[in-house]
Amino acid sequence: xxxxxxxxxxxxxxxxALVLLRCNYSSSVPPYLFWxxxxxxxxxxxxxxxxxxxxxxxxxxxxEAEFKKSETSFHLTKPSAHMSDAAEYFCAVKGDFGNxxxxxGTGTRLTIIP
Amino acid sequence: KAGVTQTPRYLIKTRGxxxxxxxxxxxxxxxxxxxxxxxxxxxxxxxxxxSETQRNKGNFPGRFSGRQFSNSRSEMNVSTLELGDxxxxxxxxxxxxxxxxxNTIYFGEGSWLTVV
Numbered sequence: 001x002x003x004x005x006x007x008x009x010x011x012x013x014x015x016x017a018l019v020l021l022r023c024n025y026s027s028s029v030p031p032y033l034f035w036x037x038x039x040x041x042x043x044x045x046x047x048x049x050x051x052x053x054x055x056x057x058x059x060x061x062x063x064e065a066e067f068k069k070s071e072t073s074f075h076l077t078k079p080s081a082h083m084s085d086a087a088e089y090f091c092a093v094k095g096d097f098g099n100x101x102x103x104x105g106t107g108t109r110l111t112i113i114p
Numbered sequence: 115k116a117g118v119t120q121t122p123r124y125l126i127k128t129r130g131x132x133x134x135x136x137x138x139x140x141x142x143x144x145x146x147x148x149x150x151x152x153x154x155x156x157x158x159x160x161x162x163x164x165s166e167t168q169r170n171k172g173n174f175p176g177r178f179s180g181r182q183f184s185n186s187r188s189e190m191n192v193s194t195l196e197l198g199d200x201x202x203x204x205x206x207x208x209x210x211x212x213x214x215x216x217n218t219i220y221f222g223e224g225s226w227l228t229v230v
Contacts, residue, residue, distance in 0.1 A: 034219070036221070042223055043118075043221040043222050043223040043224045044204065044206075045221070046219075046220070049218060090157065099169075100145045100162050100164075100169075100170070100206075100210075100219065101159050101162060101170050101172075102147075102159065102206075102219060103159070104156060105156075107156060107157075
């Protein structure tokens with residue numbers, strides 16, 4: 001079975017500071033990993049995904065994530081937080097090709113302090 | 115290209131009633147999945163359809179069902195509604211591509227169901 005664990009249900013950072021949202025995965029097969037963002041009263045928007053092509057993945061809105069197999073981690077970072085980054089962030093893992101089921105973490109709510 | 119479209123966006127139902135939610139995937143996408151999102155349980159997978167066949171099912175009671183039509187549009191139905199069924203129901207679609215594993219899964223805006 002595959003799973004992801006997001007450490008920290010709430011994270012607060014000052015505007016302009018580094019954003020670091022943590023995600024660790026468990027998978028018996030090479031995982032496909034995703035980060036999604038959810039703004040209030042909206043659906044999920046894909047930030048970035050890891051599909052084994054490169055360990056450092058760049059996404060939208062200045063976010064990036066690094067896949068570290070030795071640490072089973074896929075942490076999301078952004079060098080400088082912006083007020084518009086306030087949202088809930090979900091890490092997810094997908095199984096083998098053909099299995100479209102996403103298993104989500106519990107989410108991290110990011111608050112930006114002006 | 116239009117995104118994943120879900121209707122209705124908001125609805126209120128009474129306990130014991132049934133509800134049908136609709137999802138139109140992105141054009142060309144043949145896989146449609148459904149998820150339930152609640153504050154207590156988070157995002158949970160309901161089921162996935164591909165070419166009108168259910169390929170995968172989550173751990174939900176039989177009151178939750180779905181189907182997919184030949185044009186890839188999908189519906190999910192919840193019968194005998196319970197208060198605990200109040201949630202955001204999200205539909206997602208993806209394009210199965212032999213040459214692109216880890217294909218992107220796109221989500222709709224969701225249908226907010228309140229059971230009173």
